[in-house]
Amino acid sequence: MRPHLLQWLSAAALTTLLAAPALSQQSENPADAEIHVLPVQGNVYMLVGPRGNAALQVGYDGILLVDTQTAELVPKIAERIDELAENPVRYIIINTHVHPDHSGGNQALSNMGRQETGVATEIVAHENVLVRMTAPPDESAPETQLSPEGWPTMAYFLPYRDIHFNGEPIEILHQPAAHTDGDSLVWFRRSDVVSTGDIYTPERYPVIDLDRGGRVQGVIDALNRIIRIAVPEDKQEGGTKVIPGHGRLSEEADVVEYRDMGTIIRDRVQALIDDGMSLEEVQAARPSLDYDTEYGADSGFWTTEMFVEAVYRSLSE
Amino acid sequence: MRSLSGAHGAVGLMAALLLPCITAVAQVDLTGNWVALYHEDAPERLPGPALGDYLELPINEAARMRADSYHPNRISAVQEYQCRPHGGDYSMRGLSVPMRVWGEYDPDTQQLVAIRTRMAWMEMERTIYMDGRPHPPAYERHTWQGFSTGVWEGNTLKTTTTHFKPSYLRRNGMPRSSKATLTEVWARHGNYLTVLTYIDDPAFLTEPLVRTSNWALEPNAQMRPNSCTPAPEVPVPEGTVPHVMPGETPFGREFSELFGVPYDATRGGADTLYPEYRMTMGEVPTAPRCSRYCICTGLGNCPE
Numbered sequence: 001m002r003p004h005l006l007q008w009l010s011a012a013a014l015t016t017l018l019a020a021p022a023l024s025q026q027s028e029n030p031a032d033a034e035i036h037v038l039p040v041q042g043n044v045y046m047l048v049g050p051r052g053n054a055a056l057q058v059g060y061d062g063i064l065l066v067d068t069q070t071a072e073l074v075p076k077i078a079e080r081i082d083e084l085a086e087n088p089v090r091y092i093i094i095n096t097h098v099h100p101d102h103s104g105g106n107q108a109l110s111n112m113g114r115q116e117t118g119v120a121t122e123i124v125a126h127e128n129v130l131v132r133m134t135a136p137p138d139e140s141a142p143e144t145q146l147s148p149e150g151w152p153t154m155a156y157f158l159p160y161r162d163i164h165f166n167g168e169p170i171e172i173l174h175q176p177a178a179h180t181d182g183d184s185l186v187w188f189r190r191s192d193v194v195s196t197g198d199i200y201t202p203e204r205y206p207v208i209d210l211d212r213g214g215r216v217q218g219v220i221d222a223l224n225r226i227i228r229i230a231v232p233e234d235k236q237e238g239g240t241k242v243i244p245g246h247g248r249l250s251e252e253a254d255v256v257e258y259r260d261m262g263t264i265i266r267d268r269v270q271a272l273i274d275d276g277m278s279l280e281e282v283q284a285a286r287p288s289l290d291y292d293t294e295y296g297a298d299s300g301f302w303t304t305e306m307f308v309e310a311v312y313r314s315l316s317e
Numbered sequence: 318m319r320s321l322s323g324a325h326g327a328v329g330l331m332a333a334l335l336l337p338c339i340t341a342v343a344q345v346d347l348t349g350n351w352v353a354l355y356h357e358d359a360p361e362r363l364p365g366p367a368l369g370d371y372l373e374l375p376i377n378e379a380a381r382m383r384a385d386s387y388h389p390n391r392i393s394a395v396q397e398y399q400c401r402p403h404g405g406d407y408s409m410r411g412l413s414v415p416m417r418v419w420g421e422y423d424p425d426t427q428q429l430v431a432i433r434t435r436m437a438w439m440e441m442e443r444t445i446y447m448d449g450r451p452h453p454p455a456y457e458r459h460t461w462q463g464f465s466t467g468v469w470e471g472n473t474l475k476t477t478t479t480h481f482k483p484s485y486l487r488r489n490g491m492p493r494s495s496k497a498t499l500t501e502v503w504a505r506h507g508n509y510l511t512v513l514t515y516i517d518d519p520a521f522l523t524e525p526l527v528r529t530s531n532w533a534l535e536p537n538a539q540m541r542p543n544s545c546t547p548a549p550e551v552p553v554p555e556g557t558v559p560h561v562m563p564g565e566t567p568f569g570r571e572f573s574e575l576f577g578v579p580y581d582a583t584r585g586g587a588d589t590l591y592p593e594y595r596m597t598m599g600e601v602p603t604a605p606r607c608s609r610y611c612i613c614t615g616l617g618n619c620p621e
Contacts, residue, residue, distance in 0.1 A: 046456075232397075248456045248458065253401065257482075260558045263556065263560075289379055290383035291383070292379060294494050
């Protein structure tokens, strides 16, 4: 462990007040959980935490981290980075979206990067992420509020942004109105890896955050874009790797399965709306029944009922 | 017996210590080229199952609905479906001949590290680890053939496979999820091999799905490369996913009527698997004159 690690560990502890109930959970006790490192491909790793996944790219330019998970996990993320990187020159953070289970560690990791390298950490995200983080405090969504040190410093407003880091081109692709209105796909072109944020979560229905601009069609469009980017090596296997916001490391075939699910449920709900059904009637018709045993939940923060409601409201506008 | 004697205890301890070594040594030779015998379930396995044929599948309501929504155009319209191999649980069911089996040994200890298999069609390869390694964590990549480990139980090989990509229980849209676990028992008897498989799938099965496949040793069997390159077959908009709306399937009763099987039985479910189910069927419709796969397997040997 580097000498300065303890300094920012205390800073990270302070930011735990931002650890409001996460929108996505893989474990009930994240503070006790480990961050697992899964080598993916090229110089990209998947960091698997109790509240989701992050992507880590390591090389001679420094550290690039796609999503920072939650503030209380930052010390453990830092330990993993320490194990993989020696004397990084600088840090770049990319947020795939605004939710605190993906951006809650921004401040602590940004400070760590600055202290370690002497170079300010860039935090890249779509401008809608910045807009939501800097908005006046929203009592209905306090978890999206970060202190200014955690805000994006390099917000982009075009449909994409690209950078060259650690010897490879990296495309940051905005996916409008999908999981939220500020989603980005992060495509490591040389390593052949795509980090999707919560657009793709293979073990549950996609969370469609209507209040923050999410819509079902945007999720499907984004999944189709991932499929367009991904190229399997042989027999629909291997090749491009896909790091989901939550869940297992995937490939194109896994995303195809998930896209099919989203498309078919969208079509069914649309047909029921066209028949004049109310939300309650649509939910009673159980248009997602055949997918519920794979992706659904009767309890927790994102239930099957909530998913169907989000699809219904997306399509009813 | 109230307690083990000292001698018994020592024997037990030695047995426990030797167990890892014993499990890593082949008990019976499964290696060689095997050709599938299709006398069992030939119509399903060779020409392929009919749409709406869910016979003998202990499926739940979700599986039935998913299969009903399957549209056969999907394998043409969705380019990514074209070169999918079977899942590891189905590879022995399809047109897979021949199957090559070989062992991989540690060069220093000559302990069996893994048994490997390769099917000709779509070059489906599996590695069955015999060295006692654990299965990977859930967040690791899932594959078509899954992650397999094996142990010897007497002269049979018992395997456990997890980490599957989503695939099918039957090639007519009947789904099998990534949550499934496959257990196999490989038993060689002379120049024949029987592989019993049972699939547990909490997403789509209410009971394990049990099937057997039989193989004959064929030392002269040849295996060639089998490449597959996907290409657009029909001009459809990006993201097109052909499917059938609930309650609108045009194929639902075709299988029942063609073979004279009561419609309810064709819908599958655990209760239809057992002999007692016949007592609930009432009057069975008279089967029409056989018109498909009556005296043939569908592999080019059916009369015009």
